[in-house]
Amino acid sequence: MAETSNRASSRPTRSAVVERVFDHNDDTRSLFLAPADGSKIRFIPGQFISIAIPLPDEVRTRPYTIASPAGRDGPFEICFNRVPGGRGAAWLFDRKQGDVIDFTGPYGTFTMESVPASETIFIAEATAIAPIRPMLHRTLASSGHPEMTLLYAAPSSDHLLYRAEFEAFAAGDRTFRFEPAVIPGPETYDRLLAEAQRRWVSADANRTRHFYICGVGKGVSALRDLLRGAGYERRAVHYEQW
């Protein structure tokens, strides 16, 4: 491991025990982590923890978003998929029940600190649903929340994570629309951009909506640019590009 200096500003490291492992599909897994000191992790929906990945030659820092609702007792959940050549994800896939993971945080600015006052659109793909899920839980739990839509794309129905939960939300709350979409990977952002253009740019002149967008690659910034360019307030278009 390379030695580094000036560590004075580093955050305190915490440890968590892998309490449960859940496979969503062949390449997507959740770990349920319980802080080793028995405390409850405090976080804002959308935040991530920074996990220390001990590799043979060094310790790497990699972020993993907390996918479970905030403010609950019990372990918290991180959700991730295999990445070709991704040493961090490979290491996490090798963790078993009872293993200990070191982390710092939570961190992150793609957060929902209060429930938006106007219609809110969530757009996500595959595992990038992780930060959106606790946001939805928070919003749906608040009385008088605005109308909400979740547009959720994945390359197969197996990769639409938490689908039953979202369908149950939609069935129980008429102000929440859940719109899953199975889209082959390369077409994902073309389709999402076309849908955003049609429904939230061309359809009306309402520019009071809030957007929370999370996904992989430059399609996320293309969605950002489309919406901001159409007149939505810069700070109403929240996004995180993985």
Added chain:
Amino acid sequence: MWNLLRAGFPGPRFIRSRATGNLDLLPQLHSDIFRVVSAGSRNQGVVSAARLSVSDLLMAKIRVIFENGDPERVIEFDPAKAPFHHDGRPGSILDVLLGHNIHLEHACGGNCACTTCHVIVKQGGRQLSEATEQEEDMLDRAPGLTPTSRLGCQAVVEDPNAEITIVVPRYTINLASESAEE
């Protein structure tokens, strides 16, 4: 370059090439310039037999000041040799610092998803890549934001002769994580 200057060399002179319009080293200097090895004290450089290439002379420099009082550090490096590490954009302040064993927080792994690598550029800001909209959006959430704030993972040293001074703020943690109430 800095060793040369410290040893009393006037530094290379440049002429503008008629062909390219670029600034080139005066041709005769190529045979006159030698590597100077610091003997440990000022102006006591020793001229060795090793000749310098132009790329040897084009060294960028980052001076790192830690607001928490840690000792100041100076890095000299060749931007053309980036990446120096594996986090942040190749050639970014984060990449250069980590590659020279200077720790700078980067909770998101250098992916422009947090503000823990926030630095304040005191000198040489124009010698860095321009901030993208994503970086600006992220900086909006950084505590202690200044007009010359940058994210270390995104600000790439582009000028091979850059002289940059940065301050690493005492508090780099996200405001959001400190104010979490859940």
